Amino acid sequence: MNLSFRQLQTFVQVMRTGSVSEAGRALGRTQPAVSAMIAGLEREVGFQLFERERGRLVPKPEAHYFLEEAEFLLERLTRSTRTLQDIGNLEKGKLRIACNPAASSFFMPRVLANFLRDKPDIEASLMMRSSPVVTDWIASQQYDIGFAETPEPRRTIISEVFALPGVCAVPKDDPLARKKVITPADLDGKPMAMLFDDHSISEQTRKAFNEAGARLNKRFELRTFLPALQLVSEGLCYTICEGLSAISHQESFGDQNSLVFRPFKPECFLNMSLLTPANRPLSLLVESFAEVLRAEIKALVERAAGLRDLP
Template identity: 55%
Template sequence: MMNLSIRQLTTFREVMRAGSISQAARALGRTQPAVSAMIAALERELGFALFLRAQGKLTPTPEARFFLEETEEILGRLDQARQTLAGISKLESGHLRVACHPAASGVFLPGALTGFLAGRPDVRVSLMMRTSRVVEDLIASQQFDLGFAEAPAPRASIRQTDFDLDCICVLAAGHPLADRAAIAPADLDGADLAMLFSEHPITARTRAVFEAAGCRFRHRFELQTFLPGLRLVAAGLCAMICDPVTAHGHLAQAGPGAGLVMRPFRPRVGTRLAILEPAHRPQSRLAAAFRDHLAAEVTSMRDGLAARLAP
């Protein structure tokens, strides 16, 4: 079984390019005897001559010319591998597999990726939008690098970083309550509301806050996601207490105004979001870097919303 070294191959390639041992030695920064010994060892390993030696000159054999093609291909692949590994080391290449829930898929997650991928043209991304429960299962089955969704109950197969965030009251721009610094259940007593389906934690918590305040909770529009509720609110059909990711997405796209006013809701209705990671396989350096970037983006979103909600 042959045992060829990279140094033997690079030496042989340089001798073929230079046409002589002496010129190859100068190009490689080595002595002529060392290059000659390297070529001789390579020939012994291969079992055939690469050069004919006559009157101090080297003439490549036909086998040498064939072997040069193989050598160029091997060394070319090695150079490509070095570049790829260098890119991975610098977090400039690789493949990210990310799953997120619907509220984050339109604006927030693409925005976070846009910032992270700046200067990283060789990073590929698979971005999948699924319900929070499906995102949880995709991470638990170790199929994706990261998930971003409503925080699940702890599972041994998932590492999670939780964020406790405030839900936000959304009103039409001309609503009589639009100039309030914050909205309370008494302000919306019996008013038409757009909320997620009744079993959703945000809806259940909002209903509990209304009941604790002795106010009527009128669930006129039942939604699967908050996004269509924005249009209903802007049309003056209802108010809405929604998650901060949906609010952030609207503000990022539409800017101030656009027919809606957003205010804090008090007492607070909280929602927990989480960055999810597979617990049973090592995380790539690229995925770990994006996790840290995403966590910073969540914090920035939370702080930015708080600053923009004042009337």
């Protein structure tokens, strides 16, 4: 059986109006076209739904039984059509986003809020985990899109890399805040807050100190830069962080911010990536969000680079 939407629509209209001509007017079709549609429907179901009496269609009991089912099917089809239109217009759907701690405090919520402002029926899941966990979630297709530190190449992930410059965080009232550039010699023997030893910024910092013959005094070891920046605010140490954490700190504290960020020489960078699953196509909604997120990340990189030129 191969029933069409038009056949069901015509049948329901004939039953509601009680007339082929009235049904034709309601549907914008000719009377012969309506009669042909009903005949085609009867061929599909395999039995007559109407008696023909002097050019009129008189519903048989089977037609009355079928009416409720036909109306239900039409309603479901209409709802499905609206849903597909909403999906195509990015008005329905779900976004599953994963990001690392540095992006979760300010950057990603702001991007998501701006994207969803005119999309009240879109559901969103925004989860914060360490970069390796975010990578695993994207690789296993548990999440649609991720933003995290760049992982090793994997066949299950598409990774678009962005290099975020490193800066040195200094208390505003510290003598080093007057310097335009901070070097390992400036930080020789001074207390530092650093991430774990195999983090990219930590490795680049150790290399810079070693090559400059400066003493690296690691007083605090942390998992993320945001608490390190709070320790710097308290005047307990200095830290060399990537621009995302620096901007997130500025946005979070606003006028209450007690830090300045200065270029660190030699330059260091943290590679972060926009991550998507490689083994399945993205939905229209995810593609649209990815485009917005990509533009925001590029703007973030430019802004982070600007931190290196602050007075």
